[in-house]
Amino acid sequence: PTRSELDLAIDGGGFFELEDASGSRFYSRAGRFRLDSQGYMAAPNGMRLTSGVQIPADASGLRISEGGEVSAVLAGSDERVALGSIVLVTFASLAGLESHGDNLLRATPDAGSPMSQVAGEEGAGLLRQGYLEMANVDMIDEMTGLVLAQRAYQLNARVLQASDQILETINNLRR
Numbered sequence: 001p002t003r004s005e006l007d008l009a010i011d012g013g014g015f016f017e018l019e020d021a022s023g024s025r026f027y028s029r030a031g032r033f034r035l036d037s038q039g040y041m042a043a044p045n046g047m048r049l050t051s052g053v054q055i056p057a058d059a060s061g062l063r064i065s066e067g068g069e070v071s072a073v074l075a076g077s078d079e080r081v082a083l084g085s086i087v088l089v090t091f092a093s094l095a096g097l098e099s100h101g102d103n104l105l106r107a108t109p110d111a112g113s114p115m116s117q118v119a120g121e122e123g124a125g126l127l128r129q130g131y132l133e134m135a136n137v138d139m140i141d142e143m144t145g146l147v148l149a150q151r152a153y154q155l156n157a158r159v160l161q162a163s164d165q166i167l168e169t170i171n172n173l174r175r
Contacts, residue, residue, distance in 0.1 A: 001131050005062040006033040006041065009133045012125015014088030014117065015105070018047035025050065027089060027114070029133055030103035041086075045102060053084035066126040068119035088124040089114040 008031035010016070015027040026047060033049070036042040039056060041049045055062065058075035065071075068086035073079070091097065096111025107114055117124040 003130050004032075005064075005129065006035070007031055007130055007132050008033065008064060008086070009128040009131035010088065010119075010125040011128055012088075012120075012123060014090050014119065014124035016043075017050040017087070017089045017114065017116075018043055018104070019050050020047050024106075025114075026100065026104040026106055027091075027097065028103045028105065031132055049086065051084060051086045053086060055083055059083070064127055064129040066120055066128070068127055086119065086127065087116045088119050088127075089116055090122070090124055091115070 008016075010029055010031065015029055016031065018026045018028060020026065028043065030043065032044060033041045034044065035055055036046065036048065039054045041051075041053050041055070043049075051068075053070045055070070055072060056074060059072035060075075061073045061080070063071050063080070064086065068088070070083045070086060071080045072083055074081055091107065091114060092112030093110060096108045097105040098108050100106050119125060119127045
């Protein structure tokens with residue numbers, strides 16, 4: 001949890017679709033967004049969300065629902081106003097996505113064409129406002145498990161050595 005209004009985590013298999021200044025499309029699960037100079041939601045690298053959600057400078061109380069609907073309270077009003085909707089993208093084959101660094105992927109013909117979906121439908125996933133996706137590996141747990149496995153291996157090796165010594169002693173008694 002980050003508690004930032006513009007941080008979004010995807011709870012499911014979808015991707016955010018981003019567009020650079022030249023119009024090239026990229027896909028990412030990194031949901032740390034900010035507002036650019038025109039009020040559009042953009043990634044830290046400046047790429048805008050293709051959903052085209054523009055948030056006025058006088059907006060407050062920004063909310064993004066699990067289904068991607070963006071709403072806020074505008075200055076001079078007490079009512080919440082819908083500003084747009086964030087669409088997620090899925091692919092037929094994730095293996096066909098090509099890494100471009102900085103948590104960016106590009107679709108290749110092997111991935112199939114991007115399928116735009118409303119968040120929460122057909123495996124696209126739900127949006128979680130105020131959260132960021134983390135790696136699914138906890139390094140401390142993994143290192144602890146590795147040390148435990150190493151110790152277990154060492155103990156088993158000692159048991160085998162002790163067994164070999166006992167068998168050698170028994171063989172020497174017969175002579």
